[in-house]
Amino acid sequence: MSNTRSGRGFSSNDRNSKIRFHLSEGSSTASPLMQDINDSTSPSVNHNISRTQRNPLIQSNTGVVRHHGNRTRGSNTREGGRQTNSNEHYRPSSVNDNNNNNNNNRRSSIRPDYAASNSTTGNPTNKISSQPPIRYDTLTKLLNKQPDEILAEMLRPNFQLKKFLNDNRMRNQYDWILSMTTLLEQVIKCVGSRERVVMILEQLPKTLYIDGVYVEVRKTDIITDQLRFNFIKSFLNISNAFLSMIPNSADDLTKIFERIELLFTKIQMKTSEYEETKVILDEVLERVNEIDHRKQQYQQSKIKNTTTTTTNHIEYEDNPPPPDDYRQLQIVPDVREILSEKRTYLRENIVDGVYKDPQHYLDIHFRLLRADFVGPLRDGIEQYLSKAGGKNFNVRIYENVRSLGPRLSPRNGIVYDLYLDPKMASKISWANSRRLIYGNLLVLTHDQFKSCAFVTIEDRSNIEKDFILSVKTLENVNMTEQIQIDLDDIDFSYTLTMIETMTYFEAYRPVLSALQSINIDESSFPLAPFLLKLTNEKIPPDYVTPTTTYDFTPLLVDPNSDVKTNIVNPDALSTRRTVHRVPLTQQLTTKEFRITYKQSNQVERKFKSVSLLDTNQWPTSDELHLNPKQREALILALTHKVALIQGPPGTGKTFLGVRITEMLLYNRSVWCPPGEQSTPILMICHTNHALDQFLELIIKRLKINEGIIRVGNRCQNTTIQPFSLLNARRHVRENRAIPSSIYHQKHAILDKKTEAEEELKVHEHKMEQSRTNIIPLSSFMQWNLIDDEHISSLLAPYNDIPVDTALSDWLGLNYEYEQIPDDFLNLGELETSMLNMNMNDQEVGQQQQQQQQQQEEEKVDDNEEEINEEEEEEQRRRDELEIDDNENMFAATIKKSQTTESKSTKKQILSTNDDDDGEEGKWTVVKKKPYDRRRLIKYIIQNPTTFNDQTVQQINIDLWLLPMTQRYDLYRYWLLKYQQYLQYSVREARRAYNQAASALAEYHQEEDYYILKDSVIVAMTTTCAAKYHNVLEKLQSKIVIVEEAAAIFEAHIITALSTKCEHLILIGDHVQLRPNPSVYRLVTKYHMDVSLFERFIKNNFPNVRLNIQHRMRPEIARLMKHFYDDLEDHTSVKTDRPSIRSIDSSVYFINHSNIETTVADGSSKRNEFEANYVIALAQYLRKQDYPAEKITILVMYLGQRQFIAKQTKNIKLLHGVRVMVTDNYQGEENDIIILSLVRSNHDKKIGFLKTNNRICVALSRARCGLFVIGNMNLLAEVEDMWKKIVKSLIATNEIGTGLCLSCRQHSKEKFLADKPESFMKRPEGGCSKPCDARLKCGHRCELMCHNYDYEHKEIVCRKKCNEILSCGHPCTKRCHVSTSNQHDPCRIPVEKKISTCSHTIRFQCARTPTSDDCTHPIMKNLSCGHCVHVPCRISSSPSELQRFSCPNPCNTMLACKHKCTGTCGSCHTGRLHIPCQQKCERSLICSHVCKAPCAANCPPCLRNCETRCVHSQCKKKCGELCIPCKEPCAYKCKHLQCTRLCSEPCNRGPCNEPCDKKLKCGHDCIGICGEPCPQQCRICNKLVVQEILFGTEEEPNARFVFLPDCRHIIEVTALDKFIENSFNNPHENTAIRFPECPRCKQNIRRCTRYMPIINQVHNLIAQVKKKILGNQSEKDLNERRIRLIKDFEQTEYNLKEINLQQKKNFFDILYDQDNLLSDDILILMKNILVFLNEIDKLLIDGRKKLPINTFESLISLPLNHIIKYLFAHPQYRNFAEQQINDIEAELIRIHRLIFIETLVLSIKQQTSTRNLKPDEQEGIDSMLYLTTKTGRFTGFDQQKFDSLVKKLEHLNNLPGLGITERERVAIVAALNLSRGHWYVCPKGHPYVITECGGANQESHCPECGERIGGQNHQLVSTNRHFGLMDDSQYAAWSDEANLNMILPNEVLGFQTDKSLEWLSKSRLVDENVRSMWESMVNMKIHIIAMLDSDNDGLRIVAIKFIEMFALVLSRRTQDSIVTSSNEQDFSLNLLQDDYRILR
Secondary structure (H helix, E strand, O other), X not given: OEEOOOOEXXXXXXXXXXXXXXXXXXXXXXXXXXXOOOOOOOOOOOOOOOHHHOOOOXXXXXXXXXXXXXXXXXXXXXXXXXOOOOOOOOOOOOOOOOOOOOOOOOXXXXXXXXXXXXXXXXXXXXXXXXXXXXXXXXXXXXXXXXXXXXHHHHHOHHHOXXXXXOOOHHHHOHHHHXXXXXXXXXHXXXXXXXXXXXXXXXXXXXXXXXXXXXXXXXXXXXXXXXXOHHHHHHHHHXXXXXXXXXXXXXXXXXXXXXHHHHHHHOOOOOOHHHHHHHHHHHHHXXXXXXXXXXXXXXXXXXXXXXXXXXXXXXXXXXXXXXXXXXXXXOOOOOHHHXXXXXXXXXXXXXXXXXXXXXXXXXXXXXXXXXXXXXXHHHHHHHHHHOOOOOOOOOEEEEEEEEEEEEEEEOOOEEEEEEEOXXXXXXXXXXXXXXXXXXXXXXXXXXXXXOOEEEEEEEEOOOHHHHXXXXXXXXXXXXXXXXXXXXXXXXXXXXXXEEEEEOOOHHHOHHHHHHHHHOOOXXXXXXXXXXXXXXXXXOXXXXXXXXXXXXXXXXXXXXXXXXXXXXXXXXOHHHHHHHHHHOOOOOOOOOOEEEEEEOOHHHOOHHHHOEEOOOHHHOOOOOOOOOOHHXXXXXXXXXXXXXXXXXXXXXXXXXXXXXXXXXXXXXOHHHHOOOOOOOOOEEEEEOOHHHHHHHHHHHHHHHOOOOOEEEOOOOOOOOOOXXXXXXXXXXXXXXXXXXXXXXXXXXXXXXXXXXXXXXXXXXXXXXXXXXXXXXXXXXXXXXXXXXXXXXXXXXXXXXXXXXXXXXXXXXXXXXXXXXXXXXXXXHHHHHOHHHOOOOOOHHHHHHHHHHHHHHHHHHOEOOOOOOOOHHHHHHHHOOOHHHOOHHHHHHHXXXXXXXXXXXXXXXXXXXXXXXXXXXXXXXXXXXXXXXXXXXXXXXXXXXXXXXXXXXXXXXXXXXXXXOOHHHHHHHHHHHHHHHHHHHHHHOHHHHHHHHHHHHHHHHHHXXXXXXXHOOOOEEEEEHHHHHHOHHXXXXXXXXXXXXXXXHHOOHHHHHOOOOOOOOEEEEEEOOOOOOOOOOOHHXXXXXXXXXXXXXXXXXXXXXXXXXXXXXXXXHHXXXXXXXXXXXXXXXXXHHHOOOOOOOEOOOEEEEEOOOOOXXXXXXXXXXXXXXXXXXXXXXXXXXXXXXXXXXXXXXXXXXXXXXXXXXXXXXXXXXXOOXXXXXXXXXXXXXXXXXXXXXXXXXXXXXXXXXXXXXXXXXXXXXXXXXXXXXXXXXXXXXOHHHHHHHHHHHHOOOEEOOEEEOOOOOOOOOEEEOOHHHHHHOOOEEEEEEOXXXXXXXXXXXXXXXOOOOOOOOOOOOOEOOOEOOXXXXXXXXXXXXXXXXXXXXXXXXXXXXXXXXXXXXXXXOOOOOHHHOOOEEEEEOOOOOEEEEEHHHHOOHHHHXXXXXXXXXXXXXXOOOEOOOEOOOOOOOOXXXXXXXXXXXXXXXXXXXXXXXXXXXXOOOOEOOOEOOOOEOOXXXXXXXXXXXXXXXXEOOOOEOOOEOOOOOOOXXXXXXXXXXXXXXXXXXXXXXXXXXXXXXXXXXXXXXXXXXXXXXXXXXXXXXXXXXXXXXXXXXXXXXXXXXXXXXXXXXXXXXXXXXXXXXXXXXXXXXXXXXXXXXXXXXXXXXXXXXXXXXXXXXXXXXXXXXXXXHHHHHOOOOOOOOOHHHHHHHHOOOOOOOHHHHHHHHHHHHHHHHHHHHHHHHHHHOXXXXXXXXXXXXXXXXXXXXXXXXXXXXXXXXXXXXXXXXXXXXXXXHHHHHHHHHHHHOOOOOOOOHHHHHHHHHHHHHHHOOOOOOHHHHHHHHXXXXXXXXXXXXXXXXXXHHHHHHHHHHHOOOOOOEEEOOOOOEEEXXXXXXXXXXXXXXXXXXXXXXXOOEEOOOOEEOOOOOOOOOOOOOHHHHHOOOOOHHHOOOOOHHHHHHHHHOOOOOHHHHHHXXXXXXXXXXXXXXXXXXXXXXXXXXXXXXXXXXXXXXXXXXXXXXXXXXXXXXXXXXXXXXXXXXX
16 A cells, blocks of 8 residues: 555555546546555546536535645646635646647636645656656756756756756755755856756746745845845846846746845845845846836737727727616626626716716616626636736635535524635634625635636624634526536535625625616606706705795704604504504504704794795894805705705714704604605615714704614614614514514414424534534435445444444444544644644644744734725725735735745645555554544544545445545545435425525515604615615605715615605715725726716706814814815814914924835735824823823724724723724814824825825814824825925924924923834923922922823822821821821831730730730640640630641651651641642552652553563553554574564473574573573673572573673573562462562563563553553443533532532533543542532531531531542542541541430430439440540441440430330321421420411320410410421421421422412413412412411511512413413413412
8 A cells, every 4th residue: 555645545556456446537636545656557547527427416526536635736727727825826737738729718728737746756646757756966966067067957858857946845945945046047147048048947937946935035144144145146147037038927036026125125234245136136126117017018009909808898988879788787797797808888977968868877877886896806806817916906815615515594594604724714813804794795616717606795703713604695696507506516525716805795786786676767767857967947845835834943942952852643552453454555644743842932933934935034044053154055955856065074064964854854744744654754874974973963952762763783873773773673573563464474484484494404403413423324324325335345244234333433433442543643734624633732732832923923904993884895995006016915925935835844744654655654553532533523524535436436345444544535425425415305495495584584674664664764874775775665755865975876876766755965075085986997987986966066056065164273274275265264163172282283294204014915005103103192192181082093094003003902091092094084073183194105106195085084084183194295296285285384384304392381391203202202291301390288299291180180199298106106108188187007016015915026006905916826735635836816715726727747657658747737636637748659560660649549650661572662651551562473593483473472482402603702602592692701701600699600501591671691590480489479469560680670571581471461561551541431431421420410409508509610520521531530529429428418417416506516617627628639630548538437427426416415305304324424425535536536436436326225215205216207207297296295295286286276295294285376385396306496387487488398288289280281481480480389378377477577578478479470471371261261260369368
């Protein structure tokens, strides 16, 4: 069997192999079963089987044999192919280089890359190389040759240049890379052989050599710590030649140039080497720029000269009509459209003209909006397929994605789970990322877009933990079967490429869908004259007539006056009762919206009815509390059908919008008259934030509580959330306000959905089981998924009887010991799907630690705060046309190199076994653990199979003979078939479920219509309006108000207008923000960024521009003059906007020239200088006492925001300061704005900073202070607007290199802060001088000059008081000016004498010590008998002395023969010894000495195993089981030979013949035949040989044995006898040990003469080791653990006196299935549970029998000590023998203590009738002494105690009755009464009262005639309760009994059987309430008794119970189901009868 890098396969010359395998056409790489790199022959390959010939029902990976071990594979195309990672470049195929005839067809010529080199040998994987492997010395030999010789040698075929360039060592080893670079530099010197040089250079691109150079250029020299300039210079020389010869092939080299250029910009010290290299680099970069320029010119000329192009999809041509109907176009394009080279038909947005008709209008806007979405998708896929270099800004690409199949999600319905490549997914910070967000579009393909599937993201909650993404398929995507992928047919074996659009799909889909549904009939088209024909007639809304009047009260009252709003619904009750009878077409007009103003009576009557169209009657602007422009805008808004209001920054356009809404609502009867269906005002905005802000102002102004509904789920405003549609739905459903016909329709849909759901859940369970467990064999047999031949083979060991565990056995999962492949032990590197399953923790852990920091830096953080779905597309804006691919190459290439490096590491690990031919692989025998088994199952399941139908059919050998890896693979094949069958079996159910889900969605919209129609305002975003287009059409809103209208696409607005729209109010400002298309070409060529608002303005449509700003200080507002020529300042901004403290100017621009950088993913910019400056400035402003919420940091780029947010995260002072991207701050403002412009570069690129809209927004957000930092010189040079602004700033001296800071206290201390560090010189925000202010305490302020707390109201003085107290000591208190005369007591310690005990101690000066404070030691006898020093304060307190721990050493000899090292106190006077602290030092079974603590059971030995034989040595730890040697026994000579295995006992005896060999000295050997020869000679080394040991050494024929372990020689007969006596002594037990050398006592382990004995010892040791390690299987251990869990839970339930809640975590280890519990731990847990049960019994018994004081001190206290002792024990080992003995002895003692104390108590109670004899008293005293003495309760003590018990047995009899304890128990049991029924007469004779236990009649004692019993539950006063008889503590009828109602069921008898029977049968909602009801019923009799009691407390308790009972009863009645009215009435009557009894 050949072992290969990527898998294992059968060799064709293997005798046992009968299998032949075939590859089908299209295989990207050979199966691991078929790859054979090292053999001379390989299996035949069949390329004639296509994928389409496979069974369509169960599509496996048939025809595409996938390889799970090598992730670097991939089917590449010549032009359109794609490698594994989107940012990686792979070397081209070398095998199929002759197939270039189809080069021009990019998408049709697809072939696999068979040339991927082997990581070690470089051999291709699809054929056998006959050439020798490449070697490093081949390169080094050429280094000294001439250039022409090198050239000739490298062009020779045997040199294998291609293999050199693609060898992994060219990527990983610098010496290889340097040598190749040196040779190439020599080659380019052959100027006369240009063509031959080109043959060398053209092989360089896309090789591992280029990857290696890319990595190495950034590394530094270890000596100089500088870049390797010589190496870089050499490569640049090569590149220069390359660019001059073959410039168009240099794309793969540009990444290296960019990296070098970037590295050179960071060099501070410029050496001569740097300068020389820089010259060459500049020359190379100049060549690259020239090449790029030529390419651009070529493309431009191509565009001009051709009508069809593959690089430009969008062409404008207005003349021809549309080629198709836009309403028939698919919103999502199919594959053909994406890959088509045909131009997209588009027409320009008509800005200055009119549209022909609605179809013309809708066609243009639909196609433009669709192109804005589809364009980036097409361009991104084209760039991906063409392998163009640079960052792909249009799409995100995810390789190696796999489908886990469909799943039923509780929230999302049927979804498909996709498993992302963990290597990629783990590098992304998903918590903050905007990647793969809900609703976005994904394209999936497995064949380079020959076919694909479109899906949308449904859920990514599991992506960070499990790398699983849930998606839903798109409906109604019309594609042919050939190009449409059915995800049901895609299984885990397919490797998918996933494309994510960068344009947010959900922002387009609903709008495009709504545009297609709009009626193109001009008569019904909303506002057609205005939208289509741009009529500027002053037409009022249809609901306004010449006689229409408005009440102007809302605008005439004080804006801050009180207002009240409510909705009156007089017919609400009748409507609710009859709503289901009203026809759906009938309109309801029952609600009336009312607004009431408190000051309305102050409004003149004439203004309460003003003709709306007669503006002369209108109040003046002052009366309306508006400025003239606002009044003009109000007139326009209320009197024009379409009104435009432009609001520059701060002019109050939102305020005016609120006032307009208020007027419309107050006069609602005008546009919603009685008798008509009410219609709400529709309010739409572009963003959620603006919408919520607008609504919040309306709600707060009108104090609205209902009537407004906010549609959409992304509301974050707490004021608006109560008005959400979600809450409205909940309210409507609770009140059942939906018509019954609609409601019943929902239930019909739900029934269908539930039916399908149940079937899918069954399937889901089976599918989940198949992904986590090994499927039983019966499941495969049920569906005939395994061939009969293979079934027979599997069941052969079971006599052909089907056994479900057969597959588990076959896969090696049910053995105690198993062979696990070494590659499985490195799971972290073996498979990406097993990324986090590192079995080799030490090795892999070290690798992880080394890579962790690098991986964290690689993580892409796409965090964007406060971004909603509608704004998503705006966050992805780049530098528009100025996007330069080269700017972003750096990040992409870093990722590529790191991914390549990771793959190389994997290859190295997988190829470690390639050297061993003929072996299956390296395997490790391990003892299975639970987590090993689960991980192995996961390893088996979560990898694709490499088998297909043909290869499986050819397996005709016994399946049990297959290697384990092939078994795994075959199981995966069967599992794949099983899962495919499951998927196919529920297709109909999935279809039914999807239909029901769609119907349910339609129902919800119908339901929403009924909810929305009665509201007064419906508010939503434009995207949401498109989603609800059908609902809005039914709502027929007459009035639509659009906020942010200038920033909304015209297509978005039209979808929100219904055919009944009569009034459209547009509020916005096109000067600030405009619509932002994704495709910049649509802006420049098609004017898509022109909104409806701007189009109207440009066509002189009637509009009003507000001109008085209320926001900015005048100096800030001056900047707006560049945008608005008529903007004026309101007087308030001159008086109410204070200047900024400690900064000389409230407006200042900081000019700098520090260069920007590109963020990691290349999609944004950041400027670290600006970031650090604004952070320092923000901190400085905070120190000026400005609150954090008054400061906002604005940035122009997302990358800058992320960097600043990260830097400020740990700056506490800046918590609360918002950091926002400017585009997201539209509509907001703050007191202080710090603006970072970011852009600063040498290329003079400023991106969208040249966009006037963004400039306007950025500069208009501040109220009081605006501080801008940027490269103003660059901005002014590039953009005219910036030039004007800078010019005005220079004129006002508001621009410079830094801020001028000032100090409030020291006004002359000016300071220029020109860099971030400058602010550090003002640490407290003031200046550098001390503050020197005088505090109110009189001390000086010690702070540096500060501007916060200027008046020093909060400054705390830290100086000491230092006043002299009356005692003469100084006051030590801190300055306390508020209580200047109140000093703290003096705490200085002084010598003081205690009067009561006369001891002197050191004590606080101000206090007088008492005896309780005395710590003077005095001698005292403790209860243990020791006399020790104790503190004086406890010497007189017996209780304190009892608790005092005796410090005397214990010194008891423990069971382990060590002295106890504890103290008398810590060992509880010798009763519970602490664990022994000595070292064990006992000899282990392996003969090593145990070094563990004595108290622990000896653990397995951790030293290296010393077992070895002549063949090999055991490499395990000594305590582990050794693997027996399976080699043939080497013990042989010419006389005898052993025929057994080395590890088995020899079947031959020792040879006693002398050795016939000669020594080096020429004398005869003194050894034995077959044994190693001793080196000593009898003659030459006489003294050594004849050294006396046994006395036989001097005999002339003595023979000696050489011991290899210690190298001694021993005379053979004496040694044989010595060893024989050691092991075969019948008179004594012989320990298991190895034979020893009699001289040095060294173990004899390797002497072949004694191998039978040694093997015998080995076997015995192995048996002992098995016992120590636990000779139980995993299943047995697991069953024991489960039983132990049950025991624990049962014990916890049974315990009455012990509360385990505090100790429960001790047993948590039992519930951790991944934790392998040893036998020792399980025994420990079991022992603890046994002890706890015994302790609890003793506590119950003691509490029952003894007085509380006796019980607490003698029983409870020591037992609680034992409990603490138990849980203080370590969890990892069992108790030591001493500990168990101590615990058992203590429990025995306490048990007998309870007995004797109970006996003594009984005797005391009988003093009037019994006198003890002297010997009886002596016996009792002895028993008391034995159980209370100090020290352990020994076995002798127990015997003595038990003999005394037997002797005094008669004392147990009850006086007067002469009965024993057993007889007493029998009597009580026979009467079957509860406790407390026994009493005694005055003379002690017992009697019993039955029934309730209360005395209701009197009688006389039959023994003495005394009165017994009583009347009315009152006992005769001379009688008393006799608890001794029935172990009761109080009488059954007593106050104590009533207060402690823990009563058994047998007492609670009453007549409620029928009620309980009904309750048990009824199906009730709340089981807790049911249980509570039964408990209440059980307590009824006691509640009645409490009511009858004379005790006021009892009666109060009873009343509380009755109230609670009534509450429960009412709940029961509500929750019980309605079965039949008779049954319900019957049961309720029973319950009410019970309730009346209680009352």
